[in-house]
Amino acid sequence: MVGRDSELDRLAALVAGAAGEGGRVLLLSGAAGMGKSTLLEYAARRAGEAGRRVLRASGRESERDLAFAALHQLLRPVLDETPHLPDRQRRALLGAFGFVSDAPDPLLTGVAVLTLLSQVAERAPLVIVLDDAQWIDPASADVLAFAARRLADDPITLLAALRDLTPGPGGSPPLTPAPADASGHPARTPGPLDMAGFPTLTLGPLDAAASRRLLDLRAPGLTGRIRERVLDQAAGNPLALLELAAHAPLAPDGHGPLPVGERLAAIYAARLAELPEAARQALVLLAAADAEDPPDAVLALLPDADDKIWLAVEESGLVHRAGRHLRFRHPLVRSAIYHATPFDTRLEAHRTLAGALRDEPDRRAWHLAATALHPDAEVSAALERTAARARRRGGYAAAAKALARAAELRPDRDESARLLTDAAGSAVLTGDLPWVEELAGQARTRTDDPALLATAALHVGRLSALTRRHAATFDELAGIAGDLARTHPHIALDALAAAAVLRFYSGEESQRQEIDRLLPRLPATPLREWARIVSDPFGTGRAAAPRLPALIAAAGRRRGAGDHGEAPGADDRAVTGDSRGTDNGAGAGNRADTGGGPERLTALAVAAWVLDETPLAVRTFDAAVRSWRSAGPLPDGLGGVVALACFEYGRWDQARALCAELGALPAAARLHHAVACAHAIEAMVVAAQGDPATARALADEALRLVDPLESRSVAVYAHRALTTAAIAEGDYEDAWEHLRGVFGPAGDPVHYHASYPALPDLAESAARTGRHTEAIEIVERAARVLAQGGSPRLRGLVHRSRALLAGPDRAEEEFLAALAVPELERWPFEHAQALLEYAEWLRRRRRIAEARPFLTSAYDTFRRLGARPWSERAQAELRAAGLDVDPADPGALARLSPQQQQIVRLAARGLTNREIGERLFLSPRTVGSHLYRTFPKLGVTARSQLRDVVEAAGADGGAAPAGGR
Structure with a gap:
């Protein structure tokens, strides 16, 4: 069940543990469609697999007035056990069901049910599953509540799902339709199943990532703006996601609610038809407004709060009203009402809304677009401006949708193609490759302009770089660069920069040669230099290293002046492993000459990292992340290169968090x-x-x-x-x-950049397995390559590797040469390894006093990083050197998932669940659930103890390591 991992774990543990413990009760609460029934089905299945007896009942609104209907449904499979009950209890229970003429005695009936359940549980632990408990008849509800409070000594677990019909946080109502299963009847007050005091598991909406995964699983062919509309309108409700996705392909392009199935549409159309005309008009306006919380300008179009029509509207169960504030009780209600309305009436509603929203240009533009039945240059231009504003806020999907609709309304075909190409560029940053391909394909059908055709292909190529199609994509991008080098040099340079990323991914030498052949034909801009750095960092690209600090400082000043809303281009997107192109090898390109912003900072950080200027790269990535967040939500991770930089720099928690984020990308399947x-x-x-x-x-x-x-x-x-x-x-x-x-x-590095840091591991492994000669040849081959263009870090690693392979007469000289490289401290793990290896060498030669300070320093670094095998190795050496140390333990915090560590660290700083959720794009409920599960692992019982846990674990995961700044 997508997005409900913690809930599934809790239910599985609950039903599996029933054998050895007394009775337990858990209530599942949430709006309609949140997945309560699916969770109960899972729990029942797990209980059966674990050898539990399962009894089930489901409340039905049609049986709510039938006394003991739900109780009979639950106990029917075990009524053959009633002869074993005491006579008075047996007659009370059978009397409740009308099998005997005795008048029901509620107390005696409750005792009979408790006794019967206890009898059944003697042979096998029992799990009771109650779905739609809000519709259980009052007589059954009383008896079940009585029994639930007295299960402590029996191996019985009771799970009950109740629809939440109470106002949500902040007084807002939950997104739920009034009737059960959209039966068409108005909502009623839930049945009196009094479970106060029992643990409750509240199901809120799925978060954005889980919603996308669910949609990918159940509607894999849904892409582009239709997919985004489904995600937006479903608001995290699983039922709404699946219902809207099923009918989304039938929806016309444009704005407004997506259609629902015929059954739901008919139900809500009938209820809408029963309302007065003024009420119908109000609800159509509300449905067309396309906003969960309509602005005042929209509310001003509706009847006054004291108008009598609102009584009929509320009784219909379609909306919830608090004063003048209105909200549909479920996303599907809004969709059904909108599509149950005649087309002309919907158009008129959009015209009315456009007139009222003159102070909100983005909403106004979309409502104007909804009324446009033919090309309209004015409305198209308004949507283009809306897209620009969305990009400045980091809303790339919204920008792509607006540009695509603007293209449909633009009369001029070349201009329409330009807008579609720009839409594809924005869609690159969503990671949705089919959408990018679709937009680029539409652009190709509307123009013969070689620049536009090449740019569209370039957008597809950027995202294709993150698939398996590296060789073919490189050839396409290099072909664009060669074809347009003379006529459109800046587009050609964009293409070659993207090709340089693929050269980095593949490590293919022939691709470097092709880049070197094409670069002299292109303009001498920072982007050309960037492409050279990524393609050949230890050759011609090394010369750029001294200029990077000044370029980064200049980009930071531009960002500080407010230039972080600029739309990213090919120069701004690129290096290793990110779904949105920001890690595809982003360069300092065309906009590097004139612009700033997070894209350019990211590109420059990539260049710094490739050149082994890791501290500078990490600081620049930090600035880029802050800039991304100030402009809106981050793209889907900043990519593998940021995680690598954090790992090398000693921010291991942050590196794992970034990897977890990247591995859970919405587009991860592709x-x-x-x-x-x-x-x-x-x-x-x-x-x-x-x-x-x-x-x-x-x-x-x-x-x-x-x-x-x-x-x-x-x-x-x-x-x-x-x-x-x-x-x-x-x-x-x-x-x-x-x-x-x-x-x-032959000893050559498999990858021209990624292989060299493994040289010391190769040397140590060779020394311990008797392969000195072979390893020395590989190390010396690398030393010759790195002698001219290699970074100080890599030259230090060569010295360290030589030391591990050298005889007694040369080893110390090489160790000292490695440790003399001041830059090595910027890579704390590598530096600590070098200290440990030298100290081990010293101790083996009985130079114990000299070894101790190196061992102590290495041990402290390993403990801070959480490098347990190496801290244990250093600890053993320290003891051998006569020093007693505490056991190396990275702490319980290091054993949590990256996301849990983030939550714990923020909670330790005093942030509330809501504040943590806002930072990490999680719901407060999800934050609370994570904390609930981490407390036992950390050995704490209160939030106030988290600060001590974090401090005991060492420096914050985001802090710079010693020597790193």
Whole structure:
């Protein structure tokens, strides 16, 4: 069940634990369509699998006035047990069902039910499942409530689902239709099932990510703006998602509610028809307003609050009213009313709303578009302005939808093609490749302009880079660059920059040669320099490193001046593993000459990271993230490159959180390279933390998702993770085997950038398995390549590798050369490893006093990072050196999921569930659920204790490591 993991876990534990414990009760509460019945079905199935006896009943509105109807439904399978009841109890129970003539005695009937359930549970633990409990008849409700409060000594679990008909947080009503199962009858007060005091599991709307996953599973062919409309209008209600998705393909393009099925449409149309004319007009306006909370300008169009029509409207059960504020009780009610209204009436409603919303240009533009039956340049221009504002707020899907509709209304075909191309550019940042392809295809049918055709292809290519199609996509992008180098050089440069990203992904040398051939034909701009850096960082690209701080500072000043709303272009999107293009190798390109904003900062950070200026890259990524958040929600993760930078810089919690975010992308089912990149990088982190089983699972999944020859970078990261996992377990033979996936048969790096950091692991594995000669050849081959263009970090790693392979007469010289590189401290894990290896070398030569400070420093760093295998290794060396230390324990906090760690850290700082939810784009309910589950794991019982847990775990995951700034 998508998006309900914590609820499923809780139910599974509840029904599985019934055998050894007394009775337990859990209430499931939530609006119609939130999945209560599905959760109960899951619980019943799990109970059956665990050998429990399951009794079930479901409240029915039609039987609400039939005394003991629900109780009879529940107990019917076990009525053959009644002869074993005491006589008075048996006659009371059978009298309640009309089987004997005795007058029902409520108290005695309750005792009889309790005794009967206890008898049944003696043979097998019992699980009672009550669905739609709000419709249970009052007599049954009284008896069941009586029994529920007296189950403490029996292996009985009672699960009851009740529809929430009370106002939600802040006084707003829940999104729920009044009738059960849209029966067409007005809502009634729920039945008197008095369960006060029992634990309640409240189901709120699915979050955005879960809604997208559900839609991908149940309606995989739904893409583009129709998909976005479904997500928007369903408001996280699973039933509404599926109902709207089923009929969305029949919807006309444009604005307004999507249609529902004929059954629901007929039900609500009949109820609408019963209302007075003024009430019908008000509800049609409300449905056409396309807003959960209509603005005052819309409310002003409706009758006064004291108008008598509102009594009829409220009695219909279609809306909830609080003063002048109105809200449909369920997303499907709004859709059904809208489509039950004649077309001309809907058009008139949109015209009225457009006239009233002159102070809200975006809403006005969409209502004008809803009335446009023919091309209209004015309305098209209004939608284009709406798209620009949406982009400035980070609303890329909204921008793409507005531009696509603007294109339909633009009379000029070339202009229409331009708008569709721009729409495809915005859609790139949603990660929805089919949508981008659809928009680009529409653009191609409307123009012969080579620039527009190339730009449309470029947008498709950018997102295709995150699939498996690397070689073919590179050829397409390089072809665009070659064809347009003379006539449209800036488009050609955009294409070549995107091709450079694919060169990074694949590590293919022939692609570097093609980029080198094309670059001299293109303008000398920062984007050209950026493409050279990404394609050849240890060759011609290295010369750009000294200029990066000034470029980043200039971009930061532009951002500070307010220029973070600029629409991103090819220069602004690009490096490793992100679904929206921000990590595809984004460059400093055309807009790098004139603009700023988070896209440019991200591009410059990528360049800094590729050149091993990791501290500068992390600071720049931080600025880019702040800028993204100030303009609106982040794109779907900033990508693998940010996670790698955080890992190298010592922010391991943050790296895992980014990988988790990227791995859960809405478009994850299609963007295999992006997800594989996330898995591989997280595998590197968890391997270093000492969880080899999880690391192997993640690395194996990464290798399964990609072609290692087309995604060499991901393959190398995965093999590096497997190497680290093997070393953590002391299996150096296995580590050596995995390193052969990092360096080729002839000793060359499999990937020109990703392979070199594994040199010390190769040296250590070779030294411990007797492969010195082979490893020395690989290290020296790398040293020759890195002597000129390699970073100080990589040259330090060469010295460290030589030290591990050298004889006694040379090792110390190489160790000291490695530790003399001041930049090495910026990579805390690598620096601590170098300290530990040198200290081990010293101690083996009985230079114990000299070894101690190196061991202490390494041990402290490993503990702070949570690198358990290495902290234990350092601890053993310290003890051998005569120093006693506390056991190395990264703490319970490190064993939580990345999202749980974020929540705990924010809660420790005093933020409320609502404030945490706003930061992490979670509902307060989800935050509370995570905290509920983490308290036992952390050994705390109160929120106030979290601060001590976080402080004991070390520095905050977002803090810079020592020496890093």
